[in-house]
Amino acid sequence: MEAQEQKRSTVNAVLPARPNPTLLRRMAGSSWIGFVLNRAGGVLATFVVAVIMTFLIVRLIPGDPAVSAAGQNADLVRIEQVRQELGLDLPMPVQFMNYVTGVLRGDLGFSFSLNxxxxxxxxxxxxxxxxxxxxxxxxxxxxxxxxxxxxxxxxxxxxxxxxxxxxxxxxxxxxxxxxxxxxxxxxxxxxxxxxxxxxxxxxxxxxxxxxxxxxxxxxxxxxxxxxxxxxxxxxxxxxxxxxxxxxxxxxxxxxxxxxxxxxxxxxxxxxxxxxxxxxxxxxxxxxxxxxxxxxxxxxxxxxxxxxxxxxxxxxxxxxxxxxxxxxxxxxxxxxxxxxxxx
Structure with a gap:
């Protein structure tokens, strides 16, 4: 009996330890973490690009947004007032920072066509x-x-x-x-x-x-x-x-x-x-x-x-x-x- 116990202990010392099933499940689940983080990074990158593009593309639309917001029959004083209300008189970097800050707060701005x-x-x-x-x-x-x-x-x-x-x-x-x-x-x-x-x-x-x-x-x-x-x-x-x-x-x-x-x-x-x-x-x-x-x-x-x-x-x-x-x-x-x- 002692010889068998000594032989079993020797074999157990040579063989690698049996893997823990709980640990294996955690290791298998870790692939989900990396996968989701990778895809979430893609969503974040899309958000960044979308914010930049939406800010720049409307600046390329012909016409003055302040004139459209104030109305075709508005005078210059009213147009300048609307331009200040919309923040269009500010430097472009300041406008962009205000836009990004508003988006992060969930504030997409005010629609003058829908009021x-x-x-x-x-x-x-x-x-x-x-x-x-x-x-x-x-x-x-x-x-x-x-x-x-x-x-x-x-x-x-x-x-x-x-x-x-x-x-x-x-x-x-x-x-x-x-x-x-x-x-x-x-x-x-x-x-x-x-x-x-x-x-x-x-x-x-x-x-x-x-x-x-x-x-x-x-x-x-x-x-x-x-x-x-x-x-x-x-x-x-x-x-x-x-x-x-x-x-x-x-x-x-x-x-x-x-x-x-x-x-x-x-x-x-x-x-x-x-x-x-x-x-x-x-x-x-x-x-x-x-x-x-x-x-x-x-x-x-x-x-x-x-x-x-x-x-x-x-x-x-x-x-x-x-x-x-x-x-x-x-x-x-x-x-x-x-x-x-x-």
Whole structure:
């Protein structure tokens, strides 16, 4: 017995200590800390660039903001008074510091076209733009991924060439149509000819009014994502693990849902983040067609009236909204594919 105990102690001294499960979990979780800090640094950098650009870009708009704020019929005394109230008589560095300080306090300035704080005008319109963009993205993912996978499976190994050709030409044509042209066509077909849906925003029937704007934003993106998913499906189906799964006679639903789909989501979600940013830009033209009371409609009116505090606020919020949505997509990607955290 003593010899066995001495032998066991000798072996334990030679072998490395068994790792602590709690410590391993903490080490595994540390990858999340580095990942989130890295992405948060990107959001911070976007914020800094957006603040600088929004401050400088409105200075390039032709015309005097003080004249626009005071009114075309105002005299020189009133214009100078408004210029002092807006701080436009101060040196440029002082104006920039005042702007940065106000943004950090949550004060985006005062809109003279709305006669109210910029934050009120921006955040009253933000839910309309964000809701439209998020709904359009969900529609894109729900429609594009199954459609692309189905066509990729049906046309595998050169089968059904007619389906592959029709899918390729059809999606290429639809994805090339600008959002505002698609919006106009949808209004013409469904609102004027068929009289099935309202042609513009209606506060009393917002559920029906959002259908056409959502379709105008999502159709081109659906086609673009579906084309990529189809190509990715063709590549995944030829992988060795898919051949092995088919050799083990795994059920069709389980084969594609468990083994093929997860390997498609990384590329699809990455592109979805880029498409979401494009949707925020396309929402401006779509909102004009459908009279949708979002940030796009607001920024056009702000440019017309040369309301530079409102322009700064809307552009800054759109930039940060796009950055935050990209961060959310990155986090979802890290959950789906843990290798990204590395």
């Amino acid at each position: 109210s704080p910029v934050s009120d005008g921006v955040f009253s319109r933000l839910p309309f733009t964000a809701g439209l963009a998020v709904l359009a993205l969900l529609v894109v993912l729900v429609v594009a991924v199954p459609m692309g996978m189905s066509v990729g499976i049906l046309t595998r190994n050169g089968r059904r060439t007619w389906l592959g050709s029709a899918f390729g030409y059809g999606t290429a044509f639809l994805s090339a149509i600008p959002a505002y042209v698609m919006a106009t066509a949808l209004v013409l077909i469904f609102a004027i000819w068929l009289k099935a849906l309202p042609p513009a925003y209606s506060a009393g029937n917002i559920t029906a009014a959002i259908i056409l704007p959502c379709a105008a934003l999502s159709i081109a993106s659906i086609c673009s994502i579906a084309r990529i998913v189809r190509r990715e499906t063709a590549v995944v189906l030829e992988q060795d693990y898919m051949r092995t799964a088919r050799g083990w006679r795994v059920g069709t639903g389980r084969l594609y849902a468990k083994y093929a789909l997860p390997n498609l989501l990384t590329t699809t979600l990455t592109l979805s983040g880029i498409i979401m940013i494009g949707m925020l830009g396309g929402a401006i033209s779509v909102e004009l067609v459908f009279n949708w009371p979002g940030l796009g409609f607001g920024i056009v009116n702000a440019v017309k009236t040369k309301d530079y505090p409102l322009i700064q606020g809307i552009v800054l919020v759109l930039a940060m909204l796009g950055s935050i949505l990209t961060l959310i997509v990155d986090i979802v990607l890290a959950i789906v594919d843990p290798r990204i955290r590395g």
